Amino acid sequence: MTETNPRILLARRPKGAPVPEDFRLEEAPLPDPAEGEVLVRHRFLSLDPYQRGRMDDAKSYAKPVALGGVMECQAVGQVAASRDPRFKEGDWVLGGYGWQTFSTRPAQALIPIDPKEAPPSTALGVLGMPGLTAWVGLTDIGQPKPGETLVVSAASGAVGQVVGQLGKIAGARVVGIAGGQTKCDFALRELGFDAAVDHRGDLVAQLDATCPQGVDVYWENVGGAVQAAVFPRFNDFGRMVMCGMIAQYNTASGAAAAGAPPGPNLGPVVRKRLRIQGFIVSDTGWQRYARFRAEVLGHIAAGRLRWKEDVVQGLANAPQAFIGMLEGRNFGKLVIALD
Amino acid sequence: MTETNPRILLARRPKGAPVPEDFRLEEAPLPDPAEGEVLVRHRFLSLDPYQRGRMDDAKSYAKPVALGGVMECQAVGQVAASRDPRFKEGDWVLGGYGWQTFSTRPAQALIPIDPKEAPPSTALGVLGMPGLTAWVGLTDIGQPKPGETLVVSAASGAVGQVVGQLGKIAGARVVGIAGGQTKCDFALRELGFDAAVDHRGDLVAQLDATCPQGVDVYWENVGGAVQAAVFPRFNDFGRMVMCGMIAQYNTASGAAAAGAPPGPNLGPVVRKRLRIQGFIVSDTGWQRYARFRAEVLGHIAAGRLRWKEDVVQGLANAPQAFIGMLEGRNFGKLVIALD
Numbered sequence: 001m002t003e004t005n006p007r008i009l010l011a012r013r014p015k016g017a018p019v020p021e022d023f024r025l026e027e028a029p030l031p032d033p034a035e036g037e038v039l040v041r042h043r044f045l046s047l048d049p050y051q052r053g054r055m056d057d058a059k060s061y062a063k064p065v066a067l068g069g070v071m072e073c074q075a076v077g078q079v080a081a082s083r084d085p086r087f088k089e090g091d092w093v094l095g096g097y098g099w100q101t102f103s104t105r106p107a108q109a110l111i112p113i114d115p116k117e118a119p120p121s122t123a124l125g126v127l128g129m130p131g132l133t134a135w136v137g138l139t140d141i142g143q144p145k146p147g148e149t150l151v152v153s154a155a156s157g158a159v160g161q162v163v164g165q166l167g168k169i170a171g172a173r174v175v176g177i178a179g180g181q182t183k184c185d186f187a188l189r190e191l192g193f194d195a196a197v198d199h200r201g202d203l204v205a206q207l208d209a210t211c212p213q214g215v216d217v218y219w220e221n222v223g224g225a226v227q228a229a230v231f232p233r234f235n236d237f238g239r240m241v242m243c244g245m246i247a248q249y250n251t252a253s254g255a256a257a258a259g260a261p262p263g264p265n266l267g268p269v270v271r272k273r274l275r276i277q278g279f280i281v282s283d284t285g286w287q288r289y290a291r292f293r294a295e296v297l298g299h300i301a302a303g304r305l306r307w308k309e310d311v312v313q314g315l316a317n318a319p320q321a322f323i324g325m326l327e328g329r330n331f332g333k334l335v336i337a338l339d
Numbered sequence: 340m341t342e343t344n345p346r347i348l349l350a351r352r353p354k355g356a357p358v359p360e361d362f363r364l365e366e367a368p369l370p371d372p373a374e375g376e377v378l379v380r381h382r383f384l385s386l387d388p389y390q391r392g393r394m395d396d397a398k399s400y401a402k403p404v405a406l407g408g409v410m411e412c413q414a415v416g417q418v419a420a421s422r423d424p425r426f427k428e429g430d431w432v433l434g435g436y437g438w439q440t441f442s443t444r445p446a447q448a449l450i451p452i453d454p455k456e457a458p459p460s461t462a463l464g465v466l467g468m469p470g471l472t473a474w475v476g477l478t479d480i481g482q483p484k485p486g487e488t489l490v491v492s493a494a495s496g497a498v499g500q501v502v503g504q505l506g507k508i509a510g511a512r513v514v515g516i517a518g519g520q521t522k523c524d525f526a527l528r529e530l531g532f533d534a535a536v537d538h539r540g541d542l543v544a545q546l547d548a549t550c551p552q553g554v555d556v557y558w559e560n561v562g563g564a565v566q567a568a569v570f571p572r573f574n575d576f577g578r579m580v581m582c583g584m585i586a587q588y589n590t591a592s593g594a595a596a597a598g599a600p601p602g603p604n605l606g607p608v609v610r611k612r613l614r615i616q617g618f619i620v621s622d623t624g625w626q627r628y629a630r631f632r633a634e635v636l637g638h639i640a641a642g643r644l645r646w647k648e649d650v651v652q653g654l655a656n657a658p659q660a661f662i663g664m665l666e667g668r669n670f671g672k673l674v675i676a677l678d
Binding site: 053060061220223227236242243244245248260261262263264265266267268269270271272273274275276277278279280283 | 392399400559562566575581582583584587599600601602603604605606607608609610611612613614615616617618619622
């Protein structure tokens with residue numbers, strides 16, 4: 001077999017927004033699984049905003065991608081060769097690694113998935129890291145209650161769409177913030193949110209109109225102007241679930257930059273007894289994956305939860321798709337489909 | 340009996356820092372307790388920073404003092420007349436109200452105190468609202484663990500001194516921030532803190548020197564430059580207990596001002612999984628008062644917990660003492676002793 005492993009490397013560290021020249025496509029030899037490992041042929045790659053952080057050489061919760069290293073991501077694929085009794089050729093698995101066509105992985109790092117339960121790509125979205133992120137953040141921090149107002153930014157994105165729908169299931173009134181009329185219409189009509197706010201329009205006026213009772217839970221995916229507009233609207237005992245601040249991922253040195261724009265004055269945190277809390281899904285999420293998956297599959301089966309994917313064909317198109325995602329040009333969970 | 344009730348009223352709403360003309364001393368007639376009420380002769384008044392907020396006509400967690408109304412505070416005193424079987428003349432009680440010499444209070448609003456357990460004025464400090472504040476904030480939010488670094492601002496103040504000592508009892512390394520050498524020496528020698536930082540000096544250099552392992556818990560009493568210096572030092576999973584931000588209580592409209600200075604960029608909240616949470620002791624604290632009091636009395640009896648009061652004699656001196664407290668001129672828990 002002369003098959004190779006096409007893959008995309010970090011060619012240089014981006015200055016601000018990534019450009020195509022920051023990435024390099026190469027053909028590598030096919031890796032060999034060691035004893036206890038599995039060779040996974042990737043079928044779908046997950047492109048997610050956190051990967052922008054890995055391109056910087058900055059202190060963070062995870063190590064940066066090395067210069068010349070394979071770009072990081074999770075992948076869903078099928079076992080191409082197994083040196084572990086738990087997996088056989090053809091099995092679908094979650095846990096492939098990197099912007100590449102094949103990866104070798106320790107068997108215990110892989111989660112078997114059943115393509116009859118849901119399309120395999122959903123293991124990267126509604127049933128994967130983004131869905132788990134929504135579930136963990138709402139369970140541990142957001143805790144929406146019936147009648148409360150939950151505002152979610154990046155509402156049509158991989159995490160936001162699940163946050164809003166889980167909020168509805170919990171009985172909250174859900175207001176989604178998204179960029180453009182198409183995404184707002186989607187949030188209202190397909191996801192069943194109660195209201196939608198287009199962040200390209202007048203944020204303050206739209207929030208006035210859609211959040212007359214204030215905000216109890218704000219799911220923060222974006223930062224910047226959206227954060228500034230929502231923050232003053234918190235009710236007493238409001239919760240701000242800090243999932244990400246994509247608006248500043250492209251600033252000089254990412255979220256850690258000393259030159260990052262200032263945030264809100266924290267006086268209202270005392271007065272209103274607010275809770276502002278960040279989390280990273282990998283800290284405690286995967287230990288609870290089985291419970292999460294069962295719950296969400298139940299919601300899907302009952303018709304209470306939908307998902308939208310933005311599927312881009314071909315590894316070579318990953319850099320452009322990723323660059324577009326950071327500008328909000330994707331529509332739904334972004335995945336790369338490999339042949 | 341021709342006794343009167345000298346009291347201090349809010350003469351006008353302060354513009355920025357209060358001045359003596361914002362207060363007015365008057366002699367009112369002695370109030371009569373109704374059935375079920377008690378007339379309390381105040382012995383000690385508690386002056387606390389939160390009372391600055393009550394002088395503004397701004398939306399907050401509690402109603403402002405009315406113009407021409409009696410300035411708000413808690414008082415400890417003795418029953419002068421009782422129309423409730425639970426109290427008799429001479430009993431010591433916590434729960435008198437206002438910058439005045441007498442108040443009538445519903446019997447169920449009063450907590451009997453035993454002067455043999457501790458000096459009665461401590462019911463306004465280490466065994467009262469400030470001590471309870473420290474205990475609630477550490478129990479619910481700060482949760483210091485052995486070996487962690489706890490930084491407390493306004494460290495020699497009514498709340499800060501208890502926070503730091505409870506932190507030491509929990510096994511944390513405690514760094515106190517205070518204004519001036521005298522208060523810093525006090526924190527080290529009398530309170531047993533591990534290090535002290537004088538916020539009038541070079542904050543950054545002193546924090547570099549005293550917090551080499553970063554900060555796990557920051558008790559926020561002050562805001563402003565101290566907050567800005569501590570915030571970047573949080574370790575992963577750090578907790579910021581938002582108790583108050585006295586540095587901005589005197590800005591135009593208090594903490595609610597739209598023109599309040601910006602706060603920290605919240606990017607690190609995600610990356611480091613920080614929890615920033617505000618609380619008001621009256622929400623849930625008094626329901627737990629008995630447990631708090633027993634615990635703290637135990638610490639005092641065992642010699643693990645001390646307190647320092649700044650006692651000012653005479654009602655007429657209350658405004659000046661209050662003004663000074665907002666500038667950090669008190670040293671320890673500020674109480675007014677009445678004759």
